[in-house]
Amino acid sequence: MSLVETIARIRGEVCALHAELTRYELVVWTAGNVSARVPGQELMVIKPSGVSYNDLTPEQMVVTDLHGQPVNGDATGEWGNPPLSPSSDTAAHAYVYRHMPDVGGVVHTHSTYATAWAARGESIPCVLTMMGDEFGGSIPVGPFALIGDDSIGQGIVETLKNSSSPAVLMQNHGPFTIGKDARSAVKAAVMCEEVARTVHISRQLGEPIPIDQGHIDSLYARYQNVYGQ
């Protein structure tokens, strides 16, 4: 497959995954974004800024370099870019791709319960087997950082580089998730919101019971290596 064809495929995937953000009610208006790395290239694909999810098309997905600058093509061909600015979170996504080579997808939402934990600057404790499975422990909090430059990306990488969690709650902002591909990062965003909601409700009833680290490790190993087909 040529690079132009690969980019067309990834544009289609990234566009379609935004429908999962609305399906799981993780976003309102235009407040969230999905990106994917172009494998083997210094390129990524991300949604345009401020375009309604219902109006997104694959051709509108912006191809940028790993510093967030739009790129229209290379010596192998032209894939073209829309006359649209990439997401305002592009620099954060790009920083993650530059510093975490195994990451193939990044997602940001302002999903309600996860963002409520972020507003308190409180990590979500690992009190559910689902958290052991998907996150391998608590979901950590990252530092407060302003939007637009590398600051958010630095906070994501510093927080997640020594964590099994694919999700970080950026303080006062909301969750950013990573995955081996964009679909995995979307799944982590869905799971993050689900456990944020459940643990919040649990705490209204009393103090949730922590899970032993040994049990968390077993849950994580099984789910990551055995679960599914």
Ligand SMILES: O=C(CO)[C@@H](O)[C@H](O)COP(=O)(O)O
């Ligand atoms: O966090 C923010 C702004 O606070 C952003 O995530 C936007 O809410 C979505 O931006 P675009 O992807 O549409 O630029």
